[in-house]
Amino acid sequence: MQTITSIKKSKSNTPLTMITAYDALFASLFDNKIDIILVGDSLNMSFNAKPDTLSATLDIMIYHTKAVCSGAKDTFIVCDMPFGTYTDEKMALVNASRVYRETGAHAVKIEGGKHRAHIIKELTSNSIAVMGHIGLMPQFVRSEGGYKIRGKDEHDIEQLIEDAIAVEKAGAFCLVIEGVKADVAKKITQSVNIPTIGIGSGVHTDGQVLVWSDVFGFFNEFKPKFVKRYLDGAKLIDDALQRYTQDVKNRVFPANEHTY
Ligand code: KIV
Numbered sequence: 001m002q003t004i005t006s007i008k009k010s011k012s013n014t015p016l017t018m019i020t021a022y023d024a025l026f027a028s029l030f031d032n033k034i035d036i037i038l039v040g041d042s043l044n045m046s047f048n049a050k051p052d053t054l055s056a057t058l059d060i061m062i063y064h065t066k067a068v069c070s071g072a073k074d075t076f077i078v079c080d081m082p083f084g085t086y087t088d089e090k091m092a093l094v095n096a097s098r099v100y101r102e103t104g105a106h107a108v109k110i111e112g113g114k115h116r117a118h119i120i121k122e123l124t125s126n127s128i129a130v131m132g133h134i135g136l137m138p139q140f141v142r143s144e145g146g147y148k149i150r151g152k153d154e155h156d157i158e159q160l161i162e163d164a165i166a167v168e169k170a171g172a173f174c175l176v177i178e179g180v181k182a183d184v185a186k187k188i189t190q191s192v193n194i195p196t197i198g199i200g201s202g203v204h205t206d207g208q209v210l211v212w213s214d215v216f217g218f219f220n221e222f223k224p225k226f227v228k229r230y231l232d233g234a235k236l237i238d239d240a241l242q243r244y245t246q247d248v249k250n251r252v253f254p255a256n257e258h259t260y
Pocket of ligand 1: 020038039040041042043080176178199209210211
């Protein structure tokens with residue numbers, strides 16, 4: 001099982017694997033087979049069918065993180081701090097402490113660069129491990145007017161590098177880089193000593209993360225360019241459901257072997 005120390009040692013080494021999970025069943029399928037499980041606030045969309053992550057609450061995140069921790073006892077688990085729960089140091093510490101106290105999560109994740117460095121510092125100096133998250137930050141979708149790929153001009157590149165350095169200095173052990181042009185993600189990765197984990201940010205980061213329903217083909221409304229599907233999950237379910245339905249309608253199920 002990974003630890004903060006072993007994750008930090010992954011810098012410029014074999015890439016880290018991270019996947020989201022929101023419940024005990026899937027967490028148990030991923031347990032011990034992946035470096036990090038992220039209970040992402042993406043659950044608000046992929047689990048809860050909401051249009052964005054913003055309405056996820058701390059109670060919701062704690063509920064799902066507890067479930068994931070029950071299912072995956074041998075995997076490093078990170079809980080996303082949801083929107084509006086870390087707007088100042090005091091609030092962040094109270095809320096992140098709840099996550100530590102009430103769940104078995106090993107770390108929390110915070111969106112934001114240098115403007116959130118003081119928050120990260122408050123948590124790390126109070127013994128709460130923090131994974132940073134810069135680049136495209138889904139919790140900014142409304143204030144930014146959409147999801148926008150980052151790193152398109154020199155000024156933005158400079159800002160992103162400053163963000164990464166500030167997050168590292170504040171004590172984060174690891175950094176998610178989302179939706180950043182691959183050459184820029186490479187520069188950011190080279191600018192910090194903590195491992196970077198990319199999503200939609202090319203191959204040069206120290207690891208990759210994807211949302212589980214994207215990886216296994218359960219979410220088919222659209223496929224972002226950065227997603228690679230490793231299973232046609234929705235089709236497998238559909239085929240199985242049709243066979244189950246036919247069997248019930250035709251009184252083929254339950255057969256003798258399923259009957260007391
Ligand atoms: O909420 C989430 O799942 C995330 C990942 C996509 C990085 O933040």
